[in-house]
Amino acid sequence: MTRFLGRLGGWCARHGRIVLALWVVAAGALMGGSLVFGSPVSNDVTIPGTDAQRAHDLMKTGFGPGYGSGGTVQLLLYSADGPLIDERRKRAVEDALDRLRAMPHVVRVDGPFRRGGISSNLQIGLIGIRMRGHDGGKLAEITSALSKAADPARAAGIEVVAAGSASPADKELKTGPSEIIGVACALLVLVFAFGTLVAAMVPIFTALVSVASGLGVIGLLGHVMDVPKQAGIMATMIGLGVGIDYALFLLSRHRRLLADGVPVVESVRRTVASSGGAVVFAGGTVIIALSALMLGGFPLLRTLGWITGISVVAAVLTSITLVPALLGLLGHRVNALKVPFLRGGGSSGTGWAGLGSWVARRPWRVLAASVLVLAAVAAPALALKLGPLDNGYGAQGSESRRAYELMATGFGPGANGPLIVVAELPSRVADQGDPVVDQVVREVEHVDGVAHVATPEVNTSGRSVLLQVVTDYAPSDARAAGVVAEIRAVSLPGVGVHVGGEVAALTDAGDRMAERTPLVIAVVVVLSALLLLLAFRAPIVAVKAAVMNLISLGAAFGTLALVFSTGLGSRLVGMDPPVSSSYVQTLFFSVPIESYVPLMLFAVLFGLSMDYEVFLLTAVRQAYQRHGDNARAVAEGLGSTGRVITSAALIMVAVFVAFIAYPDPMVKTFGVGLAAAIAVDATLIRGFLVPATMVLLGRLNWWCPRWLDRLLPNLSVEGEEDEHDAAPEPERQLVGA
Incomplete structure (x- = not known):
């Protein structure tokens, strides 16, 4: 060589x-x-063979926009001067919702004036935007455009912050x-x-x-x-x-x-x-x-x-x-x-x-x-x-850190990393009011550390039910992984319970x-x-x-x-x-x-x-x-x-x-x-x-x-050629220096 x-x-x-x-x-x-x-960059965190991956795969089958191949963007609203339900502020928020619904690739917008969409003090609200057909590699640009569409709310004195679902380690890293x-x-x-x-x-x-x-x-x-x-x-x-x-x-x-x-x-x-x-x-x-x-x-x-x-x-x-x-x-x-003054090598x-x-x-x-x-x-x-890093460890003053803190204050620390529970059912059910679905919801609600279970959604085949579960713990809290394990341990005849979401995926x-x-x-x-x-x-x-x-x-x-x-x-x-x-x-x-x-x-x-x-x-x-x-x-x-x-x-x-x-x-x-x-x-x-x-x-x-x-x-590795060549003395001086 x-x-x-x-x-x-x-x-x-x-x-x-x-x-x-x-x-x-x-x-x-x-x-x-x-x-x-x-x-183009990707944040494909698929882990074949894990329970979180199984939950993610089930999410793609008939649960509507925003799950699986779609996407969800969240905007946090904060009114420091009074409640969001004040007539002037509410009208400004509704104008922003109308503009958001008109944005490309947006198929559903859930406003803050709904169950679970506004904090108990009525000053922090959450807008959920479900999308389909967008370029996943341009989510940052899309989120910025959606946030801009909420300017009517800002004009009314309401702070609007885009919430990132990913951890700081998942953000696109640019040279600087x-x-x-x-x-x-x-x-x-x-x-x-x-x-x-x-x-x-x-x-x-x-x-x-x-x-x-x-x-x-x-x-x-x-x-x-x-x-x-x-x-x-x-x-x-x-x-x-x-x-x-x-x-x-x-x-x-x-x-x-x-x-x-x-x-x-x-x-x-x-x-x-x-x-x-x-x-x-x-x-x-x-x-x-x-x-x-x-x-x-x-x-x-x-x-x-x-x-x-x-x-x-x-x-x-x-x-x-x-x-x-x-x-x-x-x-x-x-x-x-x-x-000058440096002798160097x-x-x-x-x-x-x-x-x-x-x-x-x-x-x-x-x-x-x-x-x-x-x-x-x-x-x-x-x-x-x-353990996982959540946006609570982001740079102070950054938009993601501000959104994290607003979410935790208004809806609890677990809202920053909700669990997605998908249960495979033994037989087809007609709707979310089926006794089997109710039983799944009750079992999950009784798990220690579960703060809230959203209204269940049944897929188009009637063979799976999806629950969004908010725990008492932040995504970076080790106890959140314990809640994942407890939910996976739920045992019901013929029902297979799988847990996905950021916390579950990082745990796996x-x-x-x-x-x-x-x-x-x-x-x-x-x-x-x-x-x-x-x-x-x-x-x-x-x-x-x-x-x-x-x-x-x-x-x-x-x-x-x-x-x-x-x-x-x-x-x-x-x-x-x-x-x-x-x-x-x-x-x-x-x-x-x-x-x-x-x-x-x-x-x-x-x-x-x-x-x-x-x-x-x-x-x-x-x-x-x-x-x-x-x-x-x-x-x-x-x-x-x-x-x-x-x-x-x-x-x-x-x-x-x-x-x-x-x-x-x-x-x-x-x-x-x-x-x-x-x-x-x-x-x-x-x-x-x-x-x-x-x-x-x-x-x-x-x-x-x-x-x-x-x-x-x-x-x-080094030196054999020189040993056979002429003028070996410089090499001796070099190595023996």
């Missing part, structure tokens, strides 16, 4: 203008196409200032790392081209398949991080070779042949980890995993083609525009080498101390609180993922270990690397629990407490973490952590193969990679921390978890734990049974 990558890198360096033009045209065409033709902040922070780190503006701009430009290409592909894929709304933001986060990091690794190697007097094209060839192989293997581990989400049993998560992997593929491709092209075009000008890494030597002299003590610190960081993970999703999590973890760990085994032909190193990555995951989950589950940092990351909270609750209020987030974080972090493992191990192996002294090899490997890995980690952390400012709670949880894990991984784990264990293992690090050695294909 190294020979192929070397030839590819050399060709790109010699034909830089062609490669650069092709990438710019490709990125522009893909992004332009997604902008011109649109980037977080990406700009992340790129700016990364540029600052690169300037300090390299000391020149030109060198700092190479990884930034490469990453932007990579992200643009990936987002363009993802946007166009939305026309032929369901693309989750979260895909764009996740691809941007991961694509920026790995795109800048991979280019950084290559650029650092290239500049050191140039400093040793190697000609430009030859330096690029060697760089791509060596560090390019590490990039390919590192990217492969990220893609493997994301692809394993296909086993999670949740279609949304499965699609989100492999689509996010597109950004990683783009990052790898730009790193081994566009970066060499830019380096070939720039030549020695890559070191132009030096920043010219340091020899003696500080990190000194740390490696210090660890090598006391491995047992370093190992014990590292384990204790990491255990303390991971311990809070035991308190991790999983959590149960399904909890069931599949061990399988996903096992597959990711085994496949990643196998990839490392192919790369290094060292089974102990491969297994140890997988274990080290699991440790960094513990740090991520511990940090998430501290910030969100215990509430110690929820306000620091911009989460707003409920309006009704006490003073103490506003200081420390817990926020549930969506049930799919830990599994997604596991896949992403396992892959990203493996990047640093690959780069450190390749440097240690090169040094060990040169002189055979294990402790010295560990020190030299840490010395030659410490500065680069630290810079790469700082960039990753900067990018992920920038996304914490994003208003969406789901993005905040990912930002906190990813930043914490990368910071711990690049410092405690790669700086202390990994070197200590490698020193203690000695020659066992690179031991491989002869039978296994014969079976493994002859692959190389």
Whole structure:
């Protein structure tokens, strides 16, 4: 593989203008196409085989508009100056209802002046709008138009707010200032790392081209398949991080070779042949980890995993083609525009080498101390609180948060996430007054936690009855899931009771993922270990690397629990407490973490952590193969990679921390978890734990049974081509620096 990558890198360096033009045209065409033709997104949360899915399927069969393939939009009305039934206000509301009934695709409008449509104080009302034949991908635009149609009510002094039925994690996520902040922070780190503006701009430009290409592909894929709304933001986060990091690794190697007097094209060839192989293997581990989400049993998560992997593929491709092209075009000008007082990449890494030597002299003590610190960081993970996020955790002042609070005040917290109960009947019934229907209603009403059961609806076949059930609990309250279980436990002769709706679907999703999590973890760990085994032909190193990555995951989950589950940092990351909270609750209020987030974080972090493992191990192996002294090899490997890995980690952390400012709670949880894990991984784990264990293992690090050695294909991550080529001295100076 190294020979192929070397030839590819050399060709790109010699034909830089062609490669650069092709990438710019490709990125522009893909992004332009997604902008011109649109980037359809979906929030298909179907979970085959679950009770909530069965209820949803039954909803489609003859229950009229607004169920199944239709849609429902709700508008909240609030009159601060008096009751809605005041003659002037009532007339204005009725004018708004007439305008709503005339809107396209609207087939039924239920006004507030009905049973259950107005609060007990007569100041909060609810308009229900049922639709059919509309474009589900444009629900936000349709809702905005419907809200605008209610302007007659606003003219009468009534507040009109559109209620979103989805959770904050379901909202369409659009790019914004977080990406700009992340790129700016990364540029600052690169300037300090390299000391020149030109060198700092190479990884930034490469990453932007990579992200643009990936987002363009993802946007166009939305026309032929369901693309989750979260895909764009996740691809941007991961694509920026790995795109800048991979280019950084290559650029650092290239500049050191140039400093040793190697000609430009030859330096690029060697760089791509060596560090390019590490990039390919590192990217492969990220893609493997994301692809394993296909086993999670949740279609949304499965699609989100492999689509996010597109950004990683783009990052790898730009790193081994566009970066060499830019380096070939720039030549020695890559070191132009030096920043005063910054030495940049010219340091020899003696500080990190000194740390490696210090660890090598006391491995047992370093190992014990590292384990204790990491255990303390991971311990809070035991308190991790999983659950659905409702609009009560949205940004203070947002329309969805305001609608949530009005709904809870006027109709109870459970009205923000009603349950849809569909009962299959043993025989056909004529109408909702049938004794069997009455019996179903009574049984559901007697379930603890049920606040209200709406008038039942019987489908056209007379074989199913639908009940809208409001519980005493908000959708994010764990007790709401208990009510779901109690209703499902209702037993009547010949009647099958199924519960759907947001709360039931998220409960089933959590149960399904909890069931599949061990399988996903096992597959990711085994496949990643196998990839490392192919790369290094060292089974102990491969297994140890997988274990080290699991440790960094513990740090991520511990940090998430501290910030969100215990509430110690929820306000620091911009989460707003409920309006009704006490003073103490506003200081420390817990926020549930969506049930799919830990599994997604596991896949992403396992892959990203493996990047640093690959780069450190390749440097240690090169040094060990040169002189055979294990402790010295560990020190030299840490010395030659410490500065680069630290810079790469700082960039990753900067990018992920920038996304914490994003208003969406789901993005905040990912930002906190990813930043914490990368910071711990690049410092405690790669700086202390990994070197200590490698020193203690000695020659066992690179031991491989002869039978296994014969079976493994002859692959190389880094450096084999250079070992057979002329001028080996610069390589010795580079690795041993």
